[in-house]
Amino acid sequence: MTVQLTLDLAGRPALGREDFLVAPCNETAVAWIDRWPEWPGQVLALHGPPGAGKTHLAKVWQAMSGAEEVTPEALLASGFNPLEGAACRSFEDGDRHLAESGQGAELERGLLHLVNATRERGGQLLLTGRAAAAQWRCDLADLRSRLGAVQSVRLGPPDDLLLQALLVKLFADRQIRPAPEVLSYLVARMERSHSAARALVEAIDRESLRAKRPVTLPLARAALAELSGEEPQQT
Numbered sequence: 001m002t003v004q005l006t007l008d009l010a011g012r013p014a015l016g017r018e019d020f021l022v023a024p025c026n027e028t029a030v031a032w033i034d035r036w037p038e039w040p041g042q043v044l045a046l047h048g049p050p051g052a053g054k055t056h057l058a059k060v061w062q063a064m065s066g067a068e069e070v071t072p073e074a075l076l077a078s079g080f081n082p083l084e085g086a087a088c089r090s091f092e093d094g095d096r097h098l099a100e101s102g103q104g105a106e107l108e109r110g111l112l113h114l115v116n117a118t119r120e121r122g123g124q125l126l127l128t129g130r131a132a133a134a135q136w137r138c139d140l141a142d143l144r145s146r147l148g149a150v151q152s153v154r155l156g157p158p159d160d161l162l163l164q165a166l167l168v169k170l171f172a173d174r175q176i177r178p179a180p181e182v183l184s185y186l187v188a189r190m191e192r193s194h195s196a197a198r199a200l201v202e203a204i205d206r207e208s209l210r211a212k213r214p215v216t217l218p219l220a221r222a223a224l225a226e227l228s229g230e231e232p233q234q235t
Contacts, residue, residue, distance in 0.1 A: 021165050025156035032153050033061050043125045045133035048155035051193020054128040058090050072097045075110030082114045087123030095129035095136040108140040115146045157192045170201040178215045203227045
């Protein structure tokens, strides 16, 4: 159920994980997850840059659907049968695995069997990658055809509004309420990803505890500089 947070962003319970914050950069992908199990072709692919929230949203869907995460090792295992086990499955970082695996042909065949088995048993499959599924590099013509027909939805990098809301939430989890000027400073200079926001809040909290000082702009500036290996900027 969607609830309203400050900054006009929706907070979604991630079913045992941290809230997934909905913003224009990811709302289309969230809407497709909400459409489950009514996915065309029974397969959905989420794509976008690192840190856009693909894995987080995949975990939300796994909890919703009882899906089983399939690893490249499982696809390559001789005893793996895609018709056994959960009807819903997920396979993450598919384009990277296909490109980097030393057993590309075998992995392609395994993924093709997984897609075919999903459709045969009326299940659903969630794929994630940096590129749209139709752009994944593979030599197997049947797999290229299947991936070309997959509904692919892009998650963009977090925008300023989402980053600020994420920082507010992460600080609140640690019972910290930084001033608006601190948030504005960080959003303008930090790496634009969920993982970077978590690392930054952890670093600021550590520095605050070490120095026994509240989270002020100079403290946040110093923590950001230390995290990025730069000299603190003066404002």
